[in-house]
Structures are given as C-alpha cells and as structure tokens.
C-alpha cells in the first residue's frame with residue numbers, strides 16, 4: 001500500500017450518535033449515524049446539506065401552517 005492510500009481523518013462534527021469525519025487523503029466525508037456509515041465526496045455532502053436545509057424549512061413551514069389552521073378552527077368553534 002502506498003502512503004497515498006492511507007486515510008488521514010479529521011473529525012468535523014462529533015455529536016453523540018452522529019459523527020462526521022473528513023479524510024484528507026481521499027477527500028471523502030464519512031458520516032456515522034449509529035451503526036450505519038456512509039462515505040460521500042465533498043459535492044455530495046453539499047448536495048445533502050442543501051436537501052436537508054430545504055426539507056427542514058418546508059417541514060417547519062408545514063407545522064406552522066397546520067398550527068395556525070388549528071388555531072383558526074378553534075376560533076370558529078368558539079361560542080359567542
């Protein structure tokens with residue numbers, strides 16, 4: 001094995017149950033989620049970030065809409 005094939009990992013994020021390492025040798029990102037691990041290239045990580053960001057934003061908007069809809073319905077049902 002050449003030196004180029006040896007991993008040189010940096011911990012980018014170390015939350016319990018979710019770790020992110022970067023391998024400088026191979027320019028890969030390694031996600032560890034519980035017992036599952038996933039290796040990505042840097043472009044895929046950026047794609048994943050954008051997809052997760054927009055998913056969280058839409059989910060929050062959905063919850064906010066549902067919340068205000070329920071409040072509106074409660075007001076309609078309120079006796080005078």
Ligand SMILES: [Zn+2]
Pocket residue numbers: 005006007008023024025026027028
């Ligand atoms: Zn590596």
